[in-house]
Amino acid sequence: MEFTIGGRLEVRITPTDVGKRVSVRRRTDDGGTGAEFTDVVGVLTSWNNGVLSVTRKSGESVHIVESTVVAGKVVPAAPARRRGPAASFGELATVTARAWQPVESEALGDWRLRAAGGFTRRANSALPLGDPGLPVGEALDRVRDWYEERGLPAYVQTATGAEGTQELLCAELERRGWRREVSAEVRIAALAPVGDLEAEVRAVRLTREPDAAWLARYQRLAAPGPSALRVLGSGPSVWFATVPGDTGAPAAIGRCVVDGRWAGFMAVEVAPEQRRRGLATTVMAALARRAQDEGASAAWLQVEDDNEGARALYDGMGFATHHRYHHYRSA
The missing domain is CATH 2.30.30.520 (SH3 type barrels.)
Known part of the structure; x- marks a missing residue:
């Protein structure tokens, strides 16, 4: 340098x-x-x-x-990424939000306040995609009050690492004592190679709603309350994948939301005793083929920083990091 x-x-x-x-x-x-x-x-x-x-x-x-x-x-902005479809931060932020919708939502200028009874940070955080219409300090006070009224901790979801993202807001949150709790990568790839993965997709059952077995396998769900079910079922075109297990419990599950050219993959989980059999790949391939049937051509997913196994899997499928998002919690 x-x-x-x-x-x-x-x-x-x-x-x-x-x-x-x-x-x-x-x-x-x-x-x-x-x-x-x-x-x-x-x-x-x-x-x-x-x-x-x-x-x-x-x-x-x-x-x-x-x-x-x-x-x-x-220095100039980072060069355009060579792998995966072209995508702006604004487009991806909108698509990813539509795939995981809250039960309750309210506008604060160009920000969006979201709540779903505490089920996941994504559905219970403020999403700042523009001007809140207030000075930032006043906007953050409003965020705190809104979540306090609902008995929830106040979170703001920010992003870094792509043109149009929110490094300045991250710095302001830290200056005001907000604490970063979780960071994750938003990755993108062409959809066709995912659908072309060698996998026994006939073993995968695809449904429009999750059944009791699917919900029991989903590790983020302690109990299938109405708020969680509404979040899981939200999105333009939602599909749930299940690979039946030998004992009746699913060996693997997954969720996909098709939204125009995009297919978003979430909740891909494999039973501990069934791992290293390629079942996550099987689930992804089956969902990708269904998304292609609906006209999608690009794929996205989110993976947390500490999930090394998933990161390696998605590396092999050609997913590249587009940007990162972070959840900041009010002190």
Whole structure:
């Protein structure tokens, strides 16, 4: 990474560059003769009182003392991704929200307040996709009040790592004491290769509604209450996949929502004793073929950072990270 002009290191960023993507080199030694440096790339989210904050695409905010900065420059947005379909953040954010709809929703300017009795953070968090119509501090106070009225913790779902995402809001939430609890990747891929995966799809039963066995296998559901059932059944065209097991309980399950050109995959789970038999691939392939029959050509899914097994599976299917989302909880 070069910061030199005519062989000299130069700092070519100022506080007026807040909101831009930057690359910063800082000194990490204690001021002795053995200088050591690290580079930070991300969105410059603040520059106050001699401290720069740079938010990486992972959502991590790095605080840099101004006196340690030896070089810096504004850099262009990350290059367009070569794998998977072309997609904007706005398009994907809208499609993913339609696939997991709350029971109750209210607009706050361009933000959307969502509640579903506490069933999953996604259905019980504010989704900020534009201007709330209020100063951010007042908007966050309104978010807290709205969730408190419903006996729920206040969450805001933000995104980083793609053009049009919300690094500045992440930094503001952290400044106000909101705590990041969960981060996940939103991944995309062409749908046809998923449908072409070698799998015994005839073993998969597809239905429009989840039955009791499917619900019993779904690990995020302690009890199938009405709010959870409404969230699971929401979306333009919803399909549930079940691979029957030898004992009557499903060996594997999955859910897919078809929405125009997109097919979203969720709740792909395999019974512990049935793992390493390719059943997750079987479920994905069966759902992908049904989505293709309805005209879909692109696929998306969400995978949390700590789910290494699922990440490896989706790597093999050609899914590439488009952006990341984070849930911040009010202090």
